[in-house]
Amino acid sequence: MSTSATTPRRPIAMGIFLLVTGLVGLYASFSLVLDEFAKYENPTKALSCDVSPFVNCSQVMTSWQGHLLGFPNPLLGVMGFVAPVAVGVMLLAGAQNGRRWFWVAFNTGVFLAWVFVTWLFTQTVWVIGYLCPWCLLVWSMTIPMFWVFTIWNAAQGRFGAGLQRVGRTLLPYSWAFVLANYAVIVVSILIMFPRVLATL
Template sequence: MSTPRTLPRRPIAMGIFLLVTGIVALYASFRLVLDEFAKYENPKTALSCDVNVFVNCSDVMTSAQGHLLGFPNPLIGMMGFVAPIAVGVLLLAGFRNGSRWFWITFNAGVFLAWVFVTWLFTQTVWFIGALCPWCMLVWAMTIPMFWVFTIWNLAQGRFGAGAQRVGKTLLPFCWAFPLANYLVIAVSIIIVFPRIFQSF
């Protein structure tokens, strides 16, 4: 008599992780879009996130970097962050396997999102000279979304056996990678804006 095959455990934690980070990033992008509309209506209006000369959404939003493709960057977030929300829902609904290329393509999308927010971080800190709280919330969600999901995806064996061994080794320490990423950003902000905390 044959025993029934054991199904792989539903990845509930990863589903919740993608759902939460995706929803928070989507909300931050939505708030940025609302602020863009407010600026279009009245270019001189002060936004709720215009705190001082260092923390100033208006300076970031009106910059050339804030419209990289000719339209407001938050619209990219509004479209893009639907994907991790959808994948999170699929995982919670019991979607386990799927095509290997589906997971690789999604991972590539998350990587591009990380590259984009990293570029925006360098531009706002070193070139624009102002910080946008809603943008930083998007950074805060995209960074762990990329690092944690990528390591988890490696551990699932979707990039080959060798990468799977690396992923399984790194998986218990996956939290350290976004933490290191956060530290780089924090140290950069402190170096570039040494008086930021004195201006509140």
């Protein structure tokens, strides 16, 4: 008897997706931590990401928004991005049939990360008035991680049968949500920094 009908197919694509977005987000967060340490050592030092009057990591990381919980925000990224890396490896190893609470809890964490970077985006663009390249990279990884994984998770039936039907319907178009989210950021930047492209 063939085992293909009884053995669930491993979600390799989702595993690779979480692994890649998690690793890139981890790299960006760690780079920000290194820049933070460099700033502590020499507060007047210009960082490698301080490239123009608009694109300036120093201005962002020295703001109160950059230390929302009393310590540098990138430390949250260094800790948080370990989770999708671990889950991605787990999916690639074939352990996709864990308990429902685990997937809901992980999705909740991804959602909170998306809420946090959305808030940071509004603060960076509309309040602080500077752009941070490493922050942009973190945002660009967190946004697809939230939308694509959440819709995929719903399609797996982990939020109930009703949302499973919705998830399966939306899954082929999940990247449309990502592109729409990106578009909001790009349009906001162009509104607030009309000359930003000329400085990059």
